[in-house]
Amino acid sequence: MRLRKIKGADEAVAASPYVIPEDPKLAGGWGKLFGNASPLHIEIGMGKGRFLMELAAIHPEINYIGIERYTSVLVKGLKKMEANPLPNLFFLCMDASHLEQCFAPGEVERIYLNFSDPWPKDRHARRRLTSPEYLKRYSAILAPEGRIEFKTDNEALFDFSLESVKATGWRLLDCTRDLHRDPHMNQGNIMTEYEEKFSAQGNPIYKLTACR
Numbered sequence: 001m002r003l004r005k006i007k008g009a010d011e012a013v014a015a016s017p018y019v020i021p022e023d024p025k026l027a028g029g030w031g032k033l034f035g036n037a038s039p040l041h042i043e044i045g046m047g048k049g050r051f052l053m054e055l056a057a058i059h060p061e062i063n064y065i066g067i068e069r070y071t072s073v074l075v076k077g078l079k080k081m082e083a084n085p086l087p088n089l090f091f092l093c094m095d096a097s098h099l100e101q102c103f104a105p106g107e108v109e110r111i112y113l114n115f116s117d118p119w120p121k122d123r124h125a126r127r128r129l130t131s132p133e134y135l136k137r138y139s140a141i142l143a144p145e146g147r148i149e150f151k152t153d154n155e156a157l158f159d160f161s162l163e164s165v166k167a168t169g170w171r172l173l174d175c176t177r178d179l180h181r182d183p184h185m186n187q188g189n190i191m192t193e194y195e196e197k198f199s200a201q202g203n204p205i206y207k208l209t210a211c212r
């Protein structure tokens with residue numbers, strides 16, 4: 001993804017009350033931060049955050065963390081949050097490879113991966129957010145009944161992800177190659193920014209859910 005650096009984004013993210021600074025002390029302490037013991041769901045690579053903001057508004061009984069590594073992207077989500085604050089949603093500006101430093105074993109009940117960067121070159125396969133390397137990281141922080149939910153418009157990335165699930169011994173719970181025409185899996189679907197764009201171009205949306 002080509003990214004235009006937004007002037008002042010670093011400062012805005014650093015000063016925002018909605019962004020929690022990356023800190024190993026966070027692990028195991030999210031309930032305290034939210035002030036309740038609700039289940040914790042996270043989205044990795046949330047972009048501008050529309051998906052998570054809609055979800056958090058519908059589900060006040062769940063605590064959400066949106067993870068995005070670029071301040072220039074996150075700052076757009078912050079503007080929406082300032083206009084419409086949600087008590088059950090915080091953001092973390094960090095790279096997902098640091099997940100295990102910020103979440104304790106078993107602390108997360110669900111991980112959303114939406115339209116993750118495809119990293120098409122073989123030598124970059126480990127960077128894909130559904131690679132076996134990342135599934136191992138998710139395994140370390142997911143609750144026993146926890147699961148991942150992954151959507152993409154990229155067939156090659158989807159096939160790679162199915163292979164990863166199989167190779168790591170995870171269990172595929174559900175899978176579709178045309179989400180918007182699958183009445184079961186599309187039930188309650190919340191569109192992300194990318195999903196809206198790609199489906200408007202006529203691309204099918206792929207989705208899988210999996211657990212360990």
Ligand code: SAM
Binds near residue numbers: 045094114117
């Ligand atoms: N999820 C949004 C959607 O569906 O509209 C945005 C999708 S965009 C293609 C992928 C986003 O993931 C980008 O904003 C990118 O910066 C972020 N991202 C990619 N790899 C990441 C990583 N390792 N850690 C945190 N964020 C990441």
